[in-house]
Amino acid sequence: MKTYDLIVLGGGAGGLTVAAGAAGLGANVALVEKNAHLGGDCLHYGCVPSKVFIASAKKVYEAQKSTERFGLTLTGEPDIAEAMDRVKAAIAEIQEEDSDERFKDLGVDLYKGKGRFINEHQIQVGYGNVIEGKRLVVATGSRPSVPPIDGIKDIWYLTNETVFDVKETPKRLVVVGGGPMGLELAQSFARFGAEVTVLETNSTIFGKEDEDVIPVIKKSLEQELTFQFEAVAKKVREEDGTKVVTYEQHGKEIDIVADEILMATGRKPNTDEMCLDKSGVNVDDRGNIKVNEYLQSSQAHIFAIGDTNGQYPFTHAAGMEGKLVVRNALFGFKGKVSYENVPWVTYTDPEVFHLGLTEKEAKAKFGMNIKVFKVHTDKVDRFIADRDEVGFAKVVTDSKGHILGAHAIGTNAGDWMQEIIFAKAQDHKIGDISNVIHPYPTHGEILQQSADLYWREKLFDGVLPKMAEKYIQWFR
Numbered sequence: 001m002k003t004y005d006l007i008v009l010g011g012g013a014g015g016l017t018v019a020a021g022a023a024g025l026g027a028n029v030a031l032v033e034k035n036a037h038l039g040g041d042c043l044h045y046g047c048v049p050s051k052v053f054i055a056s057a058k059k060v061y062e063a064q065k066s067t068e069r070f071g072l073t074l075t076g077e078p079d080i081a082e083a084m085d086r087v088k089a090a091i092a093e094i095q096e097e098d099s100d101e102r103f104k105d106l107g108v109d110l111y112k113g114k115g116r117f118i119n120e121h122q123i124q125v126g127y128g129n130v131i132e133g134k135r136l137v138v139a140t141g142s143r144p145s146v147p148p149i150d151g152i153k154d155i156w157y158l159t160n161e162t163v164f165d166v167k168e169t170p171k172r173l174v175v176v177g178g179g180p181m182g183l184e185l186a187q188s189f190a191r192f193g194a195e196v197t198v199l200e201t202n203s204t205i206f207g208k209e210d211e212d213v214i215p216v217i218k219k220s221l222e223q224e225l226t227f228q229f230e231a232v233a234k235k236v237r238e239e240d241g242t243k244v245v246t247y248e249q250h251g252k253e254i255d256i257v258a259d260e261i262l263m264a265t266g267r268k269p270n271t272d273e274m275c276l277d278k279s280g281v282n283v284d285d286r287g288n289i290k291v292n293e294y295l296q297s298s299q300a301h302i303f304a305i306g307d308t309n310g311q312y313p314f315t316h317a318a319g320m321e322g323k324l325v326v327r328n329a330l331f332g333f334k335g336k337v338s339y340e341n342v343p344w345v346t347y348t349d350p351e352v353f354h355l356g357l358t359e360k361e362a363k364a365k366f367g368m369n370i371k372v373f374k375v376h377t378d379k380v381d382r383f384i385a386d387r388d389e390v391g392f393a394k395v396v397t398d399s400k401g402h403i404l405g406a407h408a409i410g411t412n413a414g415d416w417m418q419e420i421i422f423a424k425a426q427d428h429k430i431g432d433i434s435n436v437i438h439p440y441p442t443h444g445e446i447l448q449q450s451a452d453l454y455w456r457e458k459l460f461d462g463v464l465p466k467m468a469e470k471y472i473q474w475f476r
Ligand SMILES: Cc1cc2nc3c(=O)[nH]c(=O)nc-3n(C[C@H](O)[C@H](O)[C@H](O)COP(=O)(O)OP(=O)(O)OC[C@H]3O[C@@H](n4cnc5c(N)ncnc54)[C@H](O)[C@@H]3O)c2cc1C
Pocket: 009, 010, 011, 012, 013, 014, 015, 032, 033, 034, 035, 038, 039, 040, 041, 042, 043, 045, 046, 047, 048, 050, 113, 114, 115, 116, 139, 140, 141, 142, 160, 181, 270, 273, 274, 305, 306, 307, 308, 312, 313, 314, 315, 316, 317, 318, 347
């Protein structure tokens, strides 16, 4: 039996980071992946395909909008099959970075097949090889969680694993679930010409966002999508070649007819098909592997990262956890995980950016002793030039200007808010951004203006202006 310093289960965002990092440091590493290709959900069924589809849909939408604006005529229908071909091409291109050869060249032993625990140190791959690891990392990701809706097993429906194979735009699409996946895809389908209804159990979308963000994004998406809030999908059936979804809303059962249904109702961790019980690793009631601050499971030599531990279900969080686990597993360091500076972006149009505490959370934690600096895009020249005047950036700080959170909505907000992530992670105060020279005119100036508000407040309130006035009088 081959033995390894480290066995990594799952070759996705988290697992690949660990395998590459550990092999690069000279460890003897095995990587077990059940799929034919490395890359995981993010590359094959998640971030990459969704962002390529979003980009195509945005081009279609902008073409339509600009013809309206400039009095031109656009003919023809957008071809969703073309967009999906582009999705496949982008996956193939990015796949090269995650190729088997690259990992073999790094010295990683690759095993293709489903990994299962035989005991706390040994893994069987498929029904073949058994390998042993001194330490192990579970990075097996998650899969769609479809609620027990009546009739769902008897009909064909889309999930993130099949949606990028559609060849025609469904005329009527029902999206069950108004989370990031549901909304990003719903808007893109609408831009390809589908009539889209989103059913959402909660009373709002973007419930985790800052309270100022929610009405703006809601209003924006309502221009392209129909929402049914406090609506729970209960039953589905096929009727005369169409699909009917019955949802319950305010005590009533309502039918909606669709040509396709997209289930976007969240995820469940891939922890139930690897005989975890034989490893002694504990999971919570949702199947997430329970980890401590060092990302160790109930078995100290078995670590869990990415979607399997249920903390922050994002590619960049899996990557961050992967880097930490390389150090903790290989060198026995006790590096603690921190999610304080993990941002996320929802790639609707406009995009929504989130970092740290919302204003409400900051008030709950620090009382009224916080400050808010908010600048709307219609006050920043580059946004005006681009006619992107719906949106804002908002920075929440403590009384001394330390950044507690930052939130934004606007076209490409995920890009023009990057500077604040750096500033917060490096413990800079908001005022420091004011001293950075931002080329004119750029979208990033919105953060400089937010920082300028901080200085304006400092200069015009408090003791500083009085001292300055005295100094100027003396200097005269
Ligand atoms: C539609 C959609 C869009 C998304 N967009 C974004 C986005 O824009 N930005 C973002 O940050 N996040 C996004 N995410 C989330 C992101 O995809 C996940 O958080 C990320 O992939 C988690 O990484 P991971 O390493 O935990 O799992 P994965 O990347 O899924 O990797 C897990 C790997 O383990 C393998 N595996 C499973 N079981 C076994 C087993 N028993 N043995 C061996 N191998 C196994 C799987 O085949 C897979 O390759 C999106 C998700 C979806 C569904």
